Amino acid sequence: MTAMFRARFVFVLCATVAFANLFAEENETQSVVVTGEDEAEHDQFTELGEYAQPAWAERSRLSSTTSVYVLSPSEMFVGNIWEGDFGRHEKSAHDFVQEIDLGLPHRFELGLENEFGLIDTRAHETSATLEARYAFANWNAVPFNPAISLEYVFGFGKSAHTFERQPNAVVTRLLLGQNFGDHFGYGLNFSIQQAVSHGNEREYEIDQAVAYGTLNGKIEFGAESRYTHETRRGRADEQDEFVIGPSFSWKPTRQLRVGVAELFGCTNESPRVAALFSLSYEFGGAEAVVTPLPRN
DSSP: OOHHHHHHHHHHHHHHHHHHHHHHHHHHHTOOOOOHHHHHHSOTTTOBOTTSOBGGGSSSBSSSSOBOSOOOTTOEEEEEEEEEEEEETTEEEEEEEEEEEEEETTTEEEEEEEEEEEETTEEEEEEEEEEEEEESSSTTTSTTOOEEEEEEEEEOSBOTTTSSBOOOEEEEEEEEEEEETTTEEEEEEEEEEEEOSSSOOEEEEEEEEEEEEETTTTEEEEEEEEEEEEEOTTOSSOEEEEEEEEEEEEOSSSSEEEEEEEEEEOSTTSOSEEEEEEEEEEESSTTTOOOOOOOO
């Protein structure tokens, strides 16, 4: 593990603790006593955020592959995602991504990601990403609730996906999301990544996810897919990867979420299996404030 990675990891931990203390102080001044009966009646999948978005669209990520909408103001999302690709040219590749997102007023959001790669037994720092995200309107004011994301990727080492040097890159993403009824959530992402150093690589990606929330949002069943089209420096051919499979998530508490997915490759360039595991926590937002239900 490099010194640069350790420094950024310490920064992530310090930022998390600082924001946790901040929200803890706010919650102490606005504490609400909620009985077990009240808590059981609140649906953690559909509760509304500051912009009328349901809780599944307020957590920055619908799934490990697909993002939707924006966080509520002053809400913070802290996530860790591990992806293991198996059977790619007889090698296994692993990605570990640390992510912090902060909701701002007027439907803006800022994010920071740090990526660490492991190819066979070789571990290395891969990249760091800065993101700015904006949603065009409150939830359901515009069909599919579009948001746009602009990212700058700082490349440090080899990509765990291509086994080649990770270039600096600019990424533009269109994020779409829609609820169908009370318990179905759908997300669709279109993205273009253009390298700005070490060649002229370009990558197009389409991600989709659907989730069904049950047991008051504590359990989610779903499916997700990822299609990637790559052009790489020094290669005449282009690469197409497509993986698809089921997903499952569990919320042991209102703010803590654990998710798993097993995606299966459908092209020659795809891994045979892409396994994903995510662990996230939300500070603030609809999950942090529970208003007691009215009594008859």
